[in-house]
Amino acid sequence: xxxxxxxxxxxxxxxxxxxxxxxxxxxxxxxxxxxxxxxxxxxxxxxxxxxxxxxxxxxxxxxxxxxxxxxxxxxxxxxxxxxxxxxxxxxxxxxxxxxxxxxxxxxxxxxxx
Amino acid sequence: xxxxxxxxxxxxxxxxxxxxxxxxxxxxxxxxxxxxxxxxxxxxxxxxxxxxxxxxxxxxxxxxxxxxxxxxxxxxxxxxxxxxxxxxxxxxxxxxxxxxxxxxxxxxxxx
Numbered sequence: 001x002x003x004x005x006x007x008x009x010x011x012x013x014x015x016x017x018x019x020x021x022x023x024x025x026x027x028x029x030x031x032x033x034x035x036x037x038x039x040x041x042x043x044x045x046x047x048x049x050x051x052x053x054x055x056x057x058x059x060x061x062x063x064x065x066x067x068x069x070x071x072x073x074x075x076x077x078x079x080x081x082x083x084x085x086x087x088x089x090x091x092x093x094x095x096x097x098x099x100x101x102x103x104x105x106x107x108x109x110x111x112x113x
Numbered sequence: 114x115x116x117x118x119x120x121x122x123x124x125x126x127x128x129x130x131x132x133x134x135x136x137x138x139x140x141x142x143x144x145x146x147x148x149x150x151x152x153x154x155x156x157x158x159x160x161x162x163x164x165x166x167x168x169x170x171x172x173x174x175x176x177x178x179x180x181x182x183x184x185x186x187x188x189x190x191x192x193x194x195x196x197x198x199x200x201x202x203x204x205x206x207x208x209x210x211x212x213x214x215x216x217x218x219x220x221x222x223x224x
Contacts, residue, residue, distance in 0.1 A: 034212055043117070043204050043215030044156065089156065098144055098208060100158035100169055 003027045004092050006104035014112050019077040021107050023090030026071065030092040034101065035064060035075045038087045080111045115139040117216035119205050125222045126195055134190045134219045136205030145188045146206040146213060147180065156204070162188065195223045
């Protein structure tokens with residue numbers, strides 16, 4: 001089941017620079033998209049979401065962009081901080097996210113001081 | 114900030130045994146979920162629960178699995194006869210109007 005794909009298993013950036021994490025999806029029924037961050041030995045923590053009626057949502061240092069025609073979304077973190085080092089999961093759902101979330105395989109972000 | 118709490122953090126059991134994983138969702142949330150992550154694989158949806166009944170379940174959630182909200186605070190996942198392939202991290206989650214909040218998981222090891 002590859003409905004949500006994160007093709008980069010890892011990403012390394014310098015502190016203060018922009019981190020860009022990418023996600024692609026194949027199911028055109030998805031209309032709600034989320035990013036979660038996960039530290040070792042913890043559960044996923046919600047970061048930011050976007051519904052399909054928007055193409056951008058911003059919350060502090062985090063911005064999610066949605067390109068529906070390309071079935072692609074990205075998470076931008078600016079500026080990146082060492083505490084952002086974690087695994088980032090993209091997830092998608094239909095109907096505001098109360099339905100089942102389909103997760104990508106995750107991207108491990110390492111922010112170098 | 115309110116949290117979803119899961120117990121135990123680690124459960125070891127023998128194949129064929131029954132296990133019950135416990136969760137206390139955030140108190141004003143009405144939607145409850147179980148997900149699992151097999152080592153090295155994606156987080157996978159198992160089941161959602163609303164208004165005292167299952168609202169959605171995946172193919173993984175077969176007759177060996179059941180969920181229950183036995184009182185006003187707990188939400189449990191029971192696996193009747195565990196198999197080696199049930200070894201995974203099991204995450205409970207809850208939501209209200211907000212996106213899902215996850216607990217820190219129970220690591221289930223079936224030997």
